[in-house]
Amino acid sequence: MKKETYYITTPIYYVNALPHIGHAYTTIIADAAARYQRDILKKETLFLTGTDENSQKNVEAAEETGQPTASYVDAMSKQWEETWNELKIENDVFIRTTSENHKKSVEAFFKRVWEKGDIYKGTYEGLYCIGCEEFYSEADAVDGACPVHKRKLELLKEENYFFKLSKYREPLLKYIQENPQFVVPVTKRNEVVSYIEKFMEDVSISRQSMEWGIPVPTDDSQVLYVWFDALINYLSGIGFGADEEKFNTFWPANAHLIGKDILKFHAALWPAMLMSAGLPLPKQVIAHGYFTVDGEKMSKSLGNVINPIAAAERHGVEALRYYLLSAIPFGNDGDVSMEKFEKIYESDLKNGIGNLVSRVLSMVEKYCDAKVPKRTGENYFSFRPAGTLVVDVIDNFAFSDLIKRINEAISNVNTCINVEEPWKLEKEGKHERVEGILCESLEQIRSIAWALYPIMPETAKKIWTQLGLNSEDELKKNIGSIWTDDVLVCGQVIHKGDILFT
Numbered sequence: 324m325k326k327e328t329y330y331i332t333t334p335i336y337y338v339n340a341l342p343h344i345g346h347a348y349t350t351i352i353a354d355a356a357a358r359y360q361r362d363i364l365k366k367e368t369l370f371l372t373g374t375d376e377n378s379q380k381n382v383e384a385a386e387e388t389g390q391p392t393a394s395y396v397d398a399m400s401k402q403w404e405e406t407w408n409e410l411k412i413e414n415d416v417f418i419r420t421t422s423e424n425h426k427k428s429v430e431a432f433f434k435r436v437w438e439k440g441d442i443y444k445g446t447y448e449g450l451y452c453i454g455c456e457e458f459y460s461e462a463d464a465v466d467g468a469c470p471v472h473k474r475k476l477e478l479l480k481e482e483n484y485f486f487k488l489s490k491y492r493e494p495l496l497k498y499i500q501e502n503p504q505f506v507v508p509v510t511k512r513n514e515v516v517s518y519i520e521k522f523m524e525d526v527s528i529s530r531q532s533m534e535w536g537i538p539v540p541t542d543d544s545q546v547l548y549v550w551f552d553a554l555i556n557y558l559s560g561i562g563f564g565a566d567e568e569k570f571n572t573f574w575p576a577n578a579h580l581i582g583k584d585i586l587k588f589h590a591a592l593w594p595a596m597l598m599s600a601g602l603p604l605p606k607q608v609i610a611h612g613y614f615t616v617d618g619e620k621m622s623k624s625l626g627n628v629i630n631p632i633a634a635a636e637r638h639g640v641e642a643l644r645y646y647l648l649s650a651i652p653f654g655n656d657g658d659v660s661m662e663k664f665e666k667i668y669e670s671d672l673k674n675g676i677g678n679l680v681s682r683v684l685s686m687v688e689k690y691c692d693a694k695v696p697k698r699t700g701e702n703y704f705s706f707r708p709a710g711t712l713v714v715d716v717i718d719n720f721a722f723s724d725l726i727k728r729i730n731e732a733i734s735n736v737n738t739c740i741n742v743e744e745p746w747k748l749e750k751e752g753k754h755e756r757v758e759g760i761l762c763e764s765l766e767q768i769r770s771i772a773w774a775l776y777p778i779m780p781e782t783a784k785k786i787w788t789q790l791g792l793n794s795e796d797e798l799k800k801n802i803g804s805i806w807t808d809d810v811l812v813c814g815q816v817i818h819k820g821d822i823l824f825t
């Protein structure tokens with residue numbers, strides 16, 4: 324039987340600077356979601372990320388370093404890729420928009436839109452911010468400057484090619500109405516609808532005055548507007564125009580995960596481009612909120628940017644992944660800091676999961692000869708294993724809620740042990756009851772490790788190993804629709820190892 328597929332993407336990032344923890348946030352969420360789909364639900368999963376290289380921002384950054392743009396973007400793109408490797412991001416595709424295969428896909432896509440009659444030549448006159456790679460109206464400008472980057476907006480007057488975006492206003496509104504899950508969370512959907520209703524005008528998709536970029540296929544005196552080329556990465560990365568089989572296997576994407584800043588590009592321009600090209604729309608655009616530092620946006624000029632590799636140094640990459648996903652409720656904005664990271668490390672990881680694993684395994688060593696004890700038939704725990712409680716939250720990308728549930732499960736197991744007091748029961752000669760309680764505790768821990776796996780894969784494997792399981796075999800198991808109970812075999816030797824979090 325053909326395996327169900329799952330295709331998830333992050334935005335492709337500009338390479339005018341190195342990644343900060345905001346970029347890491349998006350990428351780690353996507354990685355956790357991909358691991359859940361690939362390793363737990365056993366779907367054929369494709370996870371794409373990459374770099375957006377045809378931007379004027381990159382040209383300016385290269386000029387600052389005195390390097391030619393091409394070698395600058397090569398070197399920077401490599402550094403982005405290395406950062407993701409260090410953060411244990413398991414992407415299947417790393418797309419670069421200066422690659423030849425991307426260019427070919429863009430040409431094939433342009434041809435479709437051109438043949439549809441949705442591209443025309445016109446004069447563009449207006450204000451532009453290179454920082455955002457976006458047009459602004461006089462009304463949006465603050466003292467003639469970009470409200471986001473505070474840099475002076477440039478007046479552009481050019482003969483450009485335009486895309487008939489406004490033609491897709493009604494079809495898109497209808498589509499969003501009929502597919503309420505297309506843009507989530509709901510607040511973001513409302514924002515998009517209001518943008519489409521009020522502002523969705525035709526858009527210039529080429530630049531006459533710039534040289535860096537993909538030439539307009541019908542007129543090489545101009546290059547394509549960077550957003551028009553960048554969005555097509557979601558197709559070129561899976562072989563559009565080159566590998567039809569791969570493309571048809573994965574398109575339409577299941578999830579475009581993005582930050583709220585680039586919502587209208589993904590939920591208005593992109594679907595309109597796809598409608599014009601006669602291609603199906605992605606199933607979902609999911610927008611998350613923004614990290615701030617002391618209430619301020621992170622930026623190079625403010626000097627408040629947190630580098631993810633530096634942040635991971637003290638407690639390791641997995642702890643950082645956990646912290647970032649717990650830091651703000653999904654969809655909201657919120658402050659992050661190294662102090663908060665320290666607190667979460669202590670409370671959730673060291674005193675939470677780490678302590679529970681060590682405590683239960685110590686008792687199994689002491690009272691049960693370091694072997695998985697037998698079930699008594701009685702249920703000492705009135706709650707279900709953590710793993711079974713997390714499906715709905717992961718389906719909604721709500722990893723902060725997943726973490727809450729994991730912590731609830733840890734606290735439930737601890738409470739049960741504290742109430743039962745196995746150390747007293749043992750003294751009173753009630754050994755069978757001690758066995759039953761510890762057996763259930765071990766099963767709960769095994770399940771908590773499954774829930775933790777998408778966020779902290781190595782930690783989950785370490786826990787399974789300590790429970791006496793082969794972690795690779797555990798991962799290969801098709802554990803049914805989700806997690807099952809009673810997998811540990813009575814008599815199996817546990818291996819209490821090093822403390823998980825020191």
Ligand code: MSP
Pocket residue numbers: 333334335336337338344345346348349375553554555556580581582583584585612613614615621
């Ligand atoms: N190149 C475009 C995207 C093109 S996609 C076809 C772009 N790149 S970017 O480098 O500026 O990255 C923007 C993305 O980085 C945001 O959408 C978001 O996913 C992430 N973040 C950047 N700063 C962030 C925070 N402070 N907090 C959370 N996410 C942040 O836009």
